[in-house]
Amino acid sequence: MEGSLNVIGYGLAAIGPAIAVGLIFAAYVSGVARQPEARGMLQPIALLGAALAEALALLGFVLTFIN
Amino acid sequence: MLATAEAGGWEAPGVSDFWQPLIGDGAWAITRPMFVMAISVVVIGAVLLALTKKLSIVPANKKQFATEALYGVVRNGVARDIIGSREFLKFVPLLFTMFVLIVVNNLVGTLPPVMFPTMSRFAFPVALTLIVFVLYHALGVKRKGAVGYIKSMVPPGIPIALLPIVFLLELFTYFISRPLTLAVRLFANMFAGHMLILVVYLGGEYLILHGDGLLPVAGVVSFLGGVGFSFFELLIQVLQAYIFTLLTAVYIAGSLADEH
Numbered sequence: 001m002e003g004s005l006n007v008i009g010y011g012l013a014a015i016g017p018a019i020a021v022g023l024i025f026a027a028y029v030s031g032v033a034r035q036p037e038a039r040g041m042l043q044p045i046a047l048l049g050a051a052l053a054e055a056l057a058l059l060g061f062v063l064t065f066i067n
Numbered sequence: 068m069l070a071t072a073e074a075g076g077w078e079a080p081g082v083s084d085f086w087q088p089l090i091g092d093g094a095w096a097i098t099r100p101m102f103v104m105a106i107s108v109v110v111i112g113a114v115l116l117a118l119t120k121k122l123s124i125v126p127a128n129k130k131q132f133a134t135e136a137l138y139g140v141v142r143n144g145v146a147r148d149i150i151g152s153r154e155f156l157k158f159v160p161l162l163f164t165m166f167v168l169i170v171v172n173n174l175v176g177t178l179p180p181v182m183f184p185t186m187s188r189f190a191f192p193v194a195l196t197l198i199v200f201v202l203y204h205a206l207g208v209k210r211k212g213a214v215g216y217i218k219s220m221v222p223p224g225i226p227i228a229l230l231p232i233v234f235l236l237e238l239f240t241y242f243i244s245r246p247l248t249l250a251v252r253l254f255a256n257m258f259a260g261h262m263l264i265l266v267v268y269l270g271g272e273y274l275i276l277h278g279d280g281l282l283p284v285a286g287v288v289s290f291l292g293g294v295g296f297s298f299f300e301l302l303i304q305v306l307q308a309y310i311f312t313l314l315t316a317v318y319i320a321g322s323l324a325d326e327h
Contacts, residue, residue: 044148044313051310055248058255065082 010064017057024049077273080265085187085258100185107171107185115167141166141312149316150323158319161202165195166312169253173304176261177297184257184304189250196250199315204241207322216322249314256307260300267293 028046032039088096118134126132141163146155169186176184185191207216220237221230267289274286 040144041148044144047306047310048313048317051252051314052248055252058252058259059248061255061259062251 004064006064010060013060014057017053020053020056021050024053077270077277080262080269084265085261087183098188099183100188100191103175103181103183103185104172104191107168107175111167111171137167138163140309145309145312145316149313150320154323158316161198162312162316165315166308169195169311170305170308173257173308174301176257176304177264177300184261186253187257187261189254192250192253195253195311196246199249199318200246203318203322206319210323219324245318249311253307253311256303260296260303264293264296264300267296 024046028042031042087099089099089102090097115134118130121128122131126135142155142159145166146159146162149155150158172185172191175181176187204216207219210216211219220241221234222237225233271286271289271293274289275283276286278286
């Protein structure tokens with residue numbers, strides 16, 4: 001069996017951003033549930049936060065390919 | 068995939084699959100994504116011009132209505148909400164161009180006949196990011212002056228003792244982490260998605276054609292999963308174009324804002 005240890009490292013590195021993205025959307029969902037009319041205002045903020053958290057995972061993904 | 072790897076016939080797709088020169092070789096080669104980008108610019112221009120030919124104040128035809136809906140997403144949903152109603156109008160052309168260019172170049176990554184995301188070559192997001200990078204710094208310097216712009220990077224109400232550290236952190240944010248994450252986010256999403264689809268479809272094909280026993284069944288499952296992933300990719304591709312535009316607007320708004 002062959003493979004790269006980098007990928008396992010990336011898997012570990014993705015845990016943090018995964019939790020972060022989950023928390024962000026949980027907050028977004030509960031925000032919209034409490035105040036449905038605030039949806040339009042919350043949506044860009046939620047996507048922005050998710051994009052920022054996700055950037056960490058993607059940086060890790062790029063590092064996976066650096067030998 | 069384990070079984071096939073032991074058989075020694077399966078070669079997993081890798082980074083080299085993304086280097087596809089058409090004419091020439093080396094640093095000055097004309098590559099497939101360059102070609103796609105050039106064609107996409109022509110197609111976008113022609114289609115948008117054709118769709119907005121006979122305009123009326125109240126949209127009478129569906130074409131104008133659809134185009135205005137798309138334009139409205141960027142104009143109202145991104146530019147006006149983020150930059151503010153006072154001066155968002157002059158940035159709408161840039162934001163709309165960026166959104167449409169990125170969304171078309173992303174979507175051809177999944178849709179035939181191209182099936183190759185332009186943005187999975189790092190130079191393309193870097194070029195787009197460079198425009199944003201120069202723009203928001205230039206706007207900030209123009210609005211506040213060079214010294215005022217540097218000062219405005221530090222949020223107000225920071226204790227004197229912490230000021231140097233916060234200043235260095237903000238400097239890092241403005242000059243390194245913002246452009247880096249903007250370019251890498253778009254690149255890595257397209258790269259990872261395309262790689263995933265390559266693995267799923269090529270692996271499925273190998274299992275169906277060369278697998279023993281029940282492995283072709285696994286190949287069929289892999290193909291079905293690949294179809295699902297393709298639709299997921301379509302979602303990601305549109306979302307990433309939206310996020311790139313959104314972040315561009317956020318950075319512009321940050322440079323224009325009076326206080327931090």
